[in-house]
Amino acid sequence: MNMIEAINSGLDNMMERDDNVVIMGEDVGYFGGVFRATAGLQEKYGKTRCFDSPISECGIIGAAVGMGAYGLRPVPEIQFADYIYPGMDQLISEAARLRYRSAGEFIAPLTVRSPFGGGIFGGQTHSQSPEAMFTHVSGLKTVIPSTPYDAKGLLIAAIEDNDPVLFFEPKRIYNGPFTGYYDKPVEPWSKFDAAQVPEDYYRIELGKANIVREGDEVTVLAYGTMVHVARAVVEEHGINAEVIDLRTLVPLDIETIEASVKKTGRCLIVHEATRTSGFGAELSALVQERCFYHLEAPIERVTGFDTPYPHSLEWAYFPGPVRIGEALEKIVGELKS
């Protein structure tokens, strides 16, 4: 399965297992979604389980909060993460706080799915990575898969979770892992082990990172598309890096991160989102606080620039192999000399 098929399969499993799982969003019903993530689900489960919505993100998320209060387990879709902002008040002021402010009387067990990230010539409003806006909100969980296998397992865990979850899908890798070389064709997921996705239900626990490559020279923290980009660059530079796919940003798997950095003594953080106040700043601070006496080099961050996502200059903007390579060489420099 590619990532879209894996997500579709996860939704299918959950709709079959739990009558309270409902899907709602723009174009998700009859049409099956602009990325096909919900294809066939309306036909299989009926219009009251999977249906189209008006073009209103505050309405979609607000209604989902109400459905959650009733006892449903809604999985609303926001067509692009760039368009989640009209629903921010409902996410931040309502979904995130319902359990807290009602002392557990009302909960918001929703999973907001949204394609995110760049690398697709999406320009300013089809490329953004707004995860730091949500990791900053207490009461929200943020999950970002990097493979079809993880996407399905994490999505199922997110839907079953009783807390509101932002599930950001890196649309750049819906069809195959992207290594940052925009001029080379992308190989489809079918050529990779992670495309072996069981048809049946399985889950990957939230809050657990995945060490995708073991190493002892430097720890690379990444998520989503950047897991693949970082891994390719590491291998290309012949650096024995430990690459960690965080998978869940909140709650964060601090133990895995801490153990790795204490082992390697070095840390590189990679994300597509803009730099200032990005999630990388939080990761950097945590590593600095917890691994200070083990660090042999300053923690580096490779991120998008602090500009809106550009269209024509996409590959100048994207934190690809050159920027990551330079940072890696800088960190492990003395090892090589």
Added chain:
Amino acid sequence: MANDISNRNLSPLSLHVPEPKFRPGDAVDYSDVEIQKAGDQARPDVSTKPAAMRDLAYDLIRVLDDDHKAVGPWDPKLDDDTLLKMLKTMAQLRAFDDRLHRQQRQGKTSFYMKSTGEEATSVAAAMALDAEDMCFPSYRQQGILFVRGYPMVDMVNQIFSNKADKLKGRQLPIMYSSTRLNFFTVSGNLTTQYPQAVGWAMASASKGDNRIAAVWCGEGSTAEGDFHAALTFAAVYNAPVIMNIVNNQWAISSFSGFAGAERTTFAARGVGYGIAALRVDGNDPLAVYAATQWAAERARTNQGPTVIEHFTYRADAHSTSDDPTAYRSAQEREEWPLGDPIMRLKRHLITRGVWSVEQQEALDVECVEAVKVAVKEAAKNGILGHGLHQPFETMFQDVFEEMPWHLREQADQADKERDIKWPS
């Protein structure tokens, strides 16, 4: 030149900024406020198409006439016991508001908001609903809790943020929550409850349930984007929901003109969405009851949502942090042409021969006493500012279902600080 506008001979554009008719010190004259005659409004069948009942969005449904009699097709013909219960509930609510307002003034809590003058819009409305129907209130519908039997002492515990506060001292006073009584947790963010109520109603419909949702906001809050989203969703999905707009003329210091009232009614908002819309005398408890009953029957029989504008007046300050003498004429309240909901129901019951001035006086004393007892009882659990009523751990609970490591660490930090800041 096509884009040369210099020779069009137009006077300059001007920006219209609404201004209320009366400011502090002004003499109030409500003679231009159209008050329809009680009993004159037609009561369409609940299956009537919204397009065929547009007039009711611009009319004013009234039942109690100038002689305090219930007249016309909207008379819900309630029995004496129901009407007496309605009167007593509104009286109890007003006594509660008055006393708790003073508790704030005495420094026993940080904040309070009264619903004086608007008691019918929550009490009469809630009485027309089933106990299982879900209410999504704003912060001025505490009357629903009185109707549904929430103990006053629990309300005061919440207001005092004391150790018996069911919300563990996390919420600003009056932001109540009760799943047991189907009273949705009140949020400080205006109108967010509107699409939530619609979503709840959609869920109920999708499950083939028979419960409906009712939601309230003020006329000022109708300007929020969530209001538009909610009406759109309610119309699109034919959601079984009653959308109440309590038009009390004021949104803190802004008169209703800043929400669009100079051009149309708030009920008329519903017309544009194809939603049945009623405009009701919000100080006429019988009219509020009848309109809610009509809308509830409509919703419960799968005939869709209803918007109800309750035309009323915010008789008191916006909150304990507000001083209305700074922006409106004190005479407004006295001259308000729709009077006071409690007085009107009282007179109706006296006219009916089932109530008396003496009984009302006794009731008022009884209500005041009942609040005193509740406040005294609640104060035993502590008042705000007198000590730390909740274990610090509770500050970190319920952010998530399970406490993640970073909150665990912060909880430990808070506990450590407690020993330093407040050594036992």
